[in-house]
Amino acid sequence: MLELWDGLLAAGRLLISFDPDLLEIALRSLQVTGVALIVASLIALPLAALLAVRRFRLRRATIAVLNALMGLPPVVVGLVVYVILSRSGPLGVLGLLFTPTAMIIAQVIIIVPLIASVGHQSLRDLWAEYHDLLLSMNTTQRQRIMTLLWDGRRALLTAALAGFGRGIGEVGAIMIVGGNIDHVTRVMTTAIALETGKGDFALALGLGFVLIALAIMVNLAIHWLSQTERGRRW
Amino acid sequence: MVVSLFPLTTQGAMVRRRGNVLIGPVDLTLSGQGVTVVIGPNGAGKSSLLQMLYGLSRLSGGSVNWACDAREAQRRLAFVFQTPVVLRRSVLENVIYPLRIVGRPREEALALGREWCTRIGLGEATDRSATVLSRGEKQKLALARALITRPDALFLDEPCASLDGSATREIEALLQTASDEGTRLILATHDMGQARRLANDVIFLLRSKVHETGTAPAFFDGPRTAQARAFLAGDIVE
Numbered sequence A: 001m002l003e004l005w006d007g008l009l010a011a012g013r014l015l016i017s018f019d020p021d022l023l024e025i026a027l028r029s030l031q032v033t034g035v036a037l038i039v040a041s042l043i044a045l046p047l048a049a050l051l052a053v054r055r056f057r058l059r060r061a062t063i064a065v066l067n068a069l070m071g072l073p074p075v076v077v078g079l080v081v082y083v084i085l086s087r088s089g090p091l092g093v094l095g096l097l098f099t100p101t102a103m104i105i106a107q108v109i110i111i112v113p114l115i116a117s118v119g120h121q122s123l124r125d126l127w128a129e130y131h132d133l134l135l136s137m138n139t140t141q142r143q144r145i146m147t148l149l150w151d152g153r154r155a156l157l158t159a160a161l162a163g164f165g166r167g168i169g170e171v172g173a174i175m176i177v178g179g180n181i182d183h184v185t186r187v188m189t190t191a192i193a194l195e196t197g198k199g200d201f202a203l204a205l206g207l208g209f210v211l212i213a214l215a216i217m218v219n220l221a222i223h224w225l226s227q228t229e230r231g232r233r234w
Numbered sequence B: 001m002v003v004s005l006f007p008l009t010t011q012g013a014m015v016r017r018r019g020n021v022l023i024g025p026v027d028l029t030l031s032g033q034g035v036t037v038v039i040g041p042n043g044a045g046k047s048s049l050l051q052m053l054y055g056l057s058r059l060s061g062g063s064v065n066w067a068c069d070a071r072e073a074q075r076r077l078a079f080v081f082q083t084p085v086v087l088r089r090s091v092l093e094n095v096i097y098p099l100r101i102v103g104r105p106r107e108e109a110l111a112l113g114r115e116w117c118t119r120i121g122l123g124e125a126t127d128r129s130a131t132v133l134s135r136g137e138k139q140k141l142a143l144a145r146a147l148i149t150r151p152d153a154l155f156l157d158e159p160c161a162s163l164d165g166s167a168t169r170e171i172e173a174l175l176q177t178a179s180d181e182g183t184r185l186i187l188a189t190h191d192m193g194q195a196r197r198l199a200n201d202v203i204f205l206l207r208s209k210v211h212e213t214g215t216a217p218a219f220f221d222g223p224r225t226a227q228a229r230a231f232l233a234g235d236i237v238e
């Protein structure tokens, strides 16, 4: 209990002192996961809609694979990306290992299945509602996908936020491919792991509380934005 | 020069699902004018017939031919379903959806859409979410959305099932206007009053087959088959 209290105090001190290191790693966390989220959404959301509107061979298999990949252990993703990006690996020439880009790549791989799976579940229900109508109107496949993405946007936002949550709190993969290098690839979660390793539980906990606050703030901000949009449109 | 869609002719047209015949074989010719009402007991194949003629179900045999190219015909048809389907958008966005699908400019579509919202009594509700409308309002919305493209033919599958009298009356008035303005209507109904009010021609279905056809006066005043007589008398026909 004492340590939790110390952690809260540490979090307060970090915030009040406007610790520049804290600011830097918090921003890097947001940046890495934010970019990963955008890239992952651009891949996962159209995929989710395509899986809903189009019957093709291997469709069920694709959905099953996505569902399975949702539980992909980040550490394993990190290892695989590490091997691919390491100097002797197939993409070694790009020199991306131990850069934020490598961390983004790993996070994209981790959250695409999650967003696609959760997104597909809600779009599948929406498609069941819309199917007859959109067929009777002779819509093209592209129009069907766009219609589902637009009308399902609130459910998809929730899927995206779930992806953000998984990304911002993830440590296994980015530790391996980023290396937790100070001022280069250190983010909130890897800093917490480092301080814990050093035995500074209060600082680790403090960082942890700041991370939680950060995640909540992003969620609230996005929900607030979607609420005001609803207020205007409806 | 716009080529007419009609006559619509079917020859031995049939739809089967998992071995069961949903409808057919059907040999029909629909001419270019008026309101054709499809009647028959539950499960007789009314929905299946409409969907087959419209091209929503794959034929298991026979043919359905419009007077023009089938793809061209598809663009000039509209369908209203028994359970109204509304998009999760505002009333106005629902109404203009088919115009946007065919690439009409947004401003033009919005202007036309507002007109139609007013015509169906939702002129004050254009910005409301369509999902919170009453069932009758949803069906009027579906009708406006179907008519806004001025289709040559409109198919309706029991559009007034489970609607109250006033909503039914409003929908029939809209249908009458559309028909007067030249839209060909093909309407399935189990409401004999509605059939009598709207029909120019009748198709009576029984057990997945066309049992009797005729002009409305001839059919209602002197049905030729015993089953049609019994059905009109309100007896249970299967």
Ligand SMILES: Nc1ncnc2c1ncn2[C@@H]1O[C@H](COP(=O)(O)OP(=O)(O)O)[C@@H](O)[C@H]1O
Pocket (backbone or CB within 6 Å): B017, B020, B021, B022, B023, B040, B041, B042, B043, B044, B045, B046, B047, B048, B049
């Ligand atoms: N998707 C389907 N699969 C199998 N059988 C169906 C399907 N849809 C309808 N049927 C059957 O086909 C017959 C005709 O149904 P339907 O066209 O819905 O009749 P109606 O609209 O006159 O009530 C019924 O026996 C019904 O049970």
Ligand SMILES: [Mg+2]
Pocket (backbone or CB within 6 Å): B046, B047, B048, B157, B158
């Ligand atoms: Mg039916």
